[in-house]
Amino acid sequence: MVAAVVVVVVATGCQPPFGGPSAQPAPASAGTSAPSSAAIPTTATDATAQPATQPATGSATTAAPPPSTSPPAPRQPTAPATPRPSAAPSTTRPASGPVPVGPGRIRPGVAYSGPATHYGADGGGNCMFDRLSDPAMPVVAMNELDYENARACGAYLEVTGPGGSTVVKVTDRCPECGAGHLDLSRQAFDRIAGGVPGLVNVTWRLVSPAGLGPVQYRIKDGSSAYWLAIQVREHRNPVVSLEVRVNGTWVALAREMWNHFVAPQGLGPGPFTVRITDLYGEQLVHTVKLAPETVQTAESQFAQH
Numbered sequence: 001m002v003a004a005v006v007v008v009v010v011a012t013g014c015q016p017p018f019g020g021p022s023a024q025p026a027p028a029s030a031g032t033s034a035p036s037s038a039a040i041p042t043t044a045t046d047a048t049a050q051p052a053t054q055p056a057t058g059s060a061t062t063a064a065p066p067p068s069t070s071p072p073a074p075r076q077p078t079a080p081a082t083p084r085p086s087a088a089p090s091t092t093r094p095a096s097g098p099v100p101v102g103p104g105r106i107r108p109g110v111a112y113s114g115p116a117t118h119y120g121a122d123g124g125g126n127c128m129f130d131r132l133s134d135p136a137m138p139v140v141a142m143n144e145l146d147y148e149n150a151r152a153c154g155a156y157l158e159v160t161g162p163g164g165s166t167v168v169k170v171t172d173r174c175p176e177c178g179a180g181h182l183d184l185s186r187q188a189f190d191r192i193a194g195g196v197p198g199l200v201n202v203t204w205r206l207v208s209p210a211g212l213g214p215v216q217y218r219i220k221d222g223s224s225a226y227w228l229a230i231q232v233r234e235h236r237n238p239v240v241s242l243e244v245r246v247n248g249t250w251v252a253l254a255r256e257m258w259n260h261f262v263a264p265q266g267l268g269p270g271p272f273t274v275r276i277t278d279l280y281g282e283q284l285v286h287t288v289k290l291a292p293e294t295v296q297t298a299e300s301q302f303a304q305h
Helices: 186-192
Strands: 006-009 112-119 139-143 156-161 164-175 182-185 202-207 214-221 228-234 239-246 249-252 261-263 274-277 283-288 296-299
Touching: 112 186, 156 182, 156 186, 164 182, 182 186, 182 296, 202 249, 214 283, 228 239
Parallel strands: 112 182, 139 164
Antiparallel strands: 006 283, 112 202, 139 182, 156 164, 156 202, 214 228, 214 296, 228 261, 239 249, 239 274, 274 283
């Protein structure tokens, strides 16, 4: 089922629209094998500004209990051979202003560093994307801090190690990995490790790749007029907020760690006018139907930076 695009709004420029201190990434150390006693580099902890959530004012009949929303159990990464260190339609601007975009931990134009390990990734995981039809596609489980309550889900990273570089997609989370640590799929690890087994030091940065189709949406199974969970897929840049138009007002939905934006009291039978904002402040507005488990493809994509 395909959802029609209603409006696309593009914020000019490639610099994120926020102020505040710059990120403090760990010193770059790619190109050398990590000793077994190497400490995991750390990054500064930044408080992410959360958009104000307005109470839903949409019509809803007698509330029904929501379905189970338990996220999948986080995967445990495979122990490496080397011991792991501890640790364009019309562009009409909406009447209301954009949701404030907090800086977050992963910022454009900043290089980060840390150890890289590997596990048997298949594209599934805590982000709740589908398993890959192409098992050779490189993916990564993000460490707990930089996962940032699913904000990193779907982001693309360029990872550089002693054997070269590759672009990976964040599809999972590594709960026990320290800040800066990437747990790569085996295919991705082999591309950057230069033959070093188990663990290497890498640098990585956020990228905005070409060659993507339109943004997609998926309504979680169990969604109804009384409980709604929306997932955004195939977005070129990290999505930092999702809002639904309710009685003329944009209502921001809370994001869960399992990478869905949830309206716990429901917003009626739909269809819904949805506005998503990326890390650069660009906004796309689409119409999404209440069609659980069906991937709905829009007709637009965020700009490349």
